[in-house]
Amino acid sequence: MKLISLNLRFGGQRRTDSILDYLINQNADLLVLGEYKDNENGQKIKETLKKEGYSYETSADDLLGVLVASKHPFSLIKRESRLLGIELSDYNLRVLGVYVPTASKDKKFKDAVWQKILQFAQENKDIPCIITGDFNSCTKEDSMNSTQYNAAELKKLRDIGWIDSWTHYKNDASECYTWYSNIGNGFRFDYAFLSPTLAKELEVVDVRHDSKKREEKMSDHAPLIMEYSF
Template identity: 30%
Template sequence: MRVISFNANGIRAAARKGFFDWLATADADLVCIQETKAQAWQLEKDPTFWPEGYHCRYVDAERKGYSGVAIYSRIEPRAVTTEMGLAEFDAEGRYCAFDLGDLTVASLYLPSGSAGDHRQASKDRFLEAFLPMLQRVRDEERSLILCGDWNIAHREIDLKNWRANRNKSGFLPYERAWLDRVFDDLGFVDAHRTLKPDVAEYTWWSNRANAWNNNVGWRIDYQIVTPDLREQLADVQVYREEKFSDHAPLIIDYR
């Protein structure tokens, strides 16, 4: 099973850059997209955004041109969840999950704190509220693949210029410690890092200073899975042969 996670930074912009042409060749079973920046009604008349052979669901932010997530699945979901029960973040269209029987696959877009203290405060509220939700997943012993842009680089290997970013949102000590709790205390597995424990590989690059071409990036896009799926991890790649966004698709194959 092949699962792709991709922050599109605008699904219509990514389409113009060839994302859907590439997706038709990518042999994906599931595609989790973040930051669609569109309302589903704006896409409904264009078949590009409803790839043939997939069951597609968009979850929009109330604010137009902002946030939003989507999932495309070759398997018809038994149930679809579009809210987390957190009003502040449900209004921003940050979560969609497909129940595929014994497995749940979710697309998640964590808030970014880089726009200022007010957005960092929102991100902090999300982190506080989301940890108990992850604990409930573990208590239920349900298999979960949680894809998305988490807007946190976990370790020094996960960003090129880590020394210069130690006091910046996305690499703050308490954000990294929060991810420690996800992995160490709750037992979730960082699929990418499990498959490539020592490889400095990134998924997001600033639009400044020619960062993409110089590969000065951050690894902030994840597929985080329950521990029962660890042995199912087969391969990982970050697709950089084409540029569809300031993020690159994260592709993980499961046995």
């Protein structure tokens, strides 16, 4: 199976066609799209994905949220602001798509979203599950200038037993940083975490960041791609 997590950047804007071309050509089983916006471009994204055989759900957001799409049947298990959870009907697998807000706009909101992620992680650690998306968070090890954002929450997630797929299975030819600031500092903000139960069952083929698409300005984030089998 193949999973792609991508921040659309303000819903895609004029880049929507190139984003859709990219996603269709990748032919992934699962898509987690952050900064999804339910506007004209959002409708185009949903209509195109439906034509390509995807079913989808979106988070409970009036502005920027998250869309999760799958080529496999699923049921909805969680819908909140910036969070969308599904369970694949033909697989014993849950997926939580996240788009964590930036603290610069609303620190309390960001902290609240993080607490819901940690609660979900605790409740689902003993079943096969993936938590993935744009976390807008990093430790100093994944920051070009050694600054960190919500590192304590990332540590709690790992302490619960969740596995950072990039750290454990990364493609060594792939760049670490997924987003760069205007002055050129790189940060790894995009993750795919595996529950400890899933990590024992999963054979991960490849985890990589497609930095070329960020450099081409398809988005300001590099897509995270994970290929795996049970």
